Amino acid sequence: SYVLTQPPSVSVAPGQTARITCGGNNIGSYSVHWYQQKPGQAPVLVVYDDSDRPSGIPERFSGSNSGNTATLTISRVEAGDEADYYCQVWDSNSNHVVFGGGTKLTVL
């Protein structure tokens, strides 16, 4: 089955740029979606189809996807961005939704 690999944690100072990676075999051929989950809350879609943002999501959130790595980039990080972030794809070979293991973003 398809596997997505994320770093367990990323730390960044306020105002800096955070980059959270999601690795998978030829992930560039998949559409990648990203979710933000704050403690005690349900996940929220922050980027879909590699790089599009749902309405209401700040422009500071962006995404890219190429080769074997997809990246969620959060510019001008704020304390409120501290959360767990998950990447996700649909694996059409197995007809399974696949989530990455999640990355905890800590704002220093």
Place this chain on the structure above:
Amino acid sequence: QVQLVESGGGVVQPGGSLRLSCAASAFTSSIYGMHWVRQAPGTGLEWVAFTLYDGSYKYYGDSVKGRFTISRDTSTNTVSLQMNSLRAEDTALYYCAHSSSSGLDYWGQGTLVTISS
């Protein structure tokens, strides 16, 4: 805006059954299907099941296939998850999520399932 409300969680003994329901305030015109996703305490998201909106296709995660059944009732905007032969490792917060063709765009707040003797 779609609101999803899950119900039916509780404490069940191993080997028991439970039926979860997810009531949607409405479905968007772009709805593709509905998912169940679970999260065990302190762990990440695990996909459980998916039904295409018209019910023509249903898919299951490997750990629940053959034990769980997803169904939907479009007349009541409800999606259900019948869970049989429950195990300790099924203990989790279960979310339902609305899916367009681009990601899981609306999520409920979840219902807690605890498998314990």
